Amino acid sequence: MTDALQPLEDRLGHKFKTRGHLVRALTHASAVAEDHLTPSESYQRLEFLGDRVLALVIADMLIDAFPNAEEGELARRLTGLVRNESCAEVAVEIGLGNWIRLGGGEVQSGGRRKAAILGDVCEAVIGALFVDGGLPVAQRFIEDNWRKRMLNWTGPLRDAKTTLQEWVQGRGLSTPKYEIVERSGPDHAPHFVVEVRVEGMMSVTGTGRSKREAEQKAASAVLLAEGVWRQETHAD
Structure with missing residues (x-):
């Protein structure tokens, strides 16, 4: 080779x-x-x-x-x-x-x-x-x-968790709640699945190689679903 x-x-x-x-x-x-x-x-x-x-x-x-x-x-x-x-x-x-x-x-x-x-x-x-x-x-x-x-690069300049929290607060809703629902893989290469729950909405999950990354992915999914972010300018 x-x-x-x-x-x-x-x-x-x-x-x-x-x-x-x-x-x-x-x-x-x-x-x-x-x-x-x-x-x-x-x-x-x-x-x-x-x-x-x-x-x-x-x-x-x-x-x-x-x-x-x-x-x-x-x-x-x-x-x-x-x-x-x-x-x-x-x-x-x-x-x-x-x-x-x-x-x-x-x-x-x-x-x-x-x-x-x-x-x-x-x-x-x-x-x-x-x-x-x-x-x-x-x-x-x-x-x-x-x-x-x-x-x-044209992605949003604020991270997904911060944007989501400000968005739900502006609508008079409770702060989003994040929970690890799965952790797999070896210690040097873990894989996380995190669920975010927003008042009045279905829960959404995100995955990542760290808890933070999975939380950001979950928050991003909510923002995309609600039209707060657009797919073409979204960057995880």
């Missing part, structure tokens, strides 16, 4: 000193199980690292690009730019799906086109770039692929 990775390295703008980092970033858990590899040979740990590197670099870019923005606006822009969907879009643009190592079942189910997998692998590749070449290498890749998104 390593010989076939040169075209991908060209797209990433970095020739890996240790190609094993890139191979691991491309290896899905289904391939680990099928090829009898160890769990550490999947992309999960690099995904964890890449997620943090992406947030750091984007935060620095935002500080520079929006010198008059308050913390809340910067946080909202950051959330919109580092979400899994944005990472998946970048993965599609660079053709990352062609190089993902998947198990046979995942290949048959269209794993190379699944946004969740594409987004995770994109974060893992950022982690691999950081490990192999340091922050400047990862930073260059992120700036090349996120700067235009940052400047053109």
Whole structure:
């Protein structure tokens, strides 16, 4: 596989000193199980690292690009730019799906086109770039692929929970109540399902890799359903 990775390295703008980092970033858990590899040979740990590197670099870019923005606006822009969907879009643009190592079942189910997998692998590749070449290498890749998104981002500048709370208070309703209804997955990659209940409305659930993300998704769903937010300007 390593010989076939040169075209991908060209797209990433970095020739890996240790190609094993890139191979691991491309290896899905289904391939680990099928090829009898160890769990550490999947992309999960690099995904964890890449997620943090992406947030750091984007935060620095935002500080520079929006010198008059308050913390809340910067946080909202950051959330919109580092979400899994944005990472998946970048993965599609660079053709990352062609190089993902998947198990046979995942290949048959269209794993190379699944946004969740594409987004995770994109974060893992950022982690691999950081490990192999340091922050400047990862930073260059992120700036090349996120700067235009940052400047053109049109999502709401207030987070979903705050917007929902202000909206229900304006209608004289009680404060929304959030409750975790499910938590699954390993400790290093948990999955949360959170339910939000708003007075006089049906309860709605949201999912995420943290309690906060799931709460925001649930609040977003209410705002979209009630027409407070529009889908085309909504960013989780």
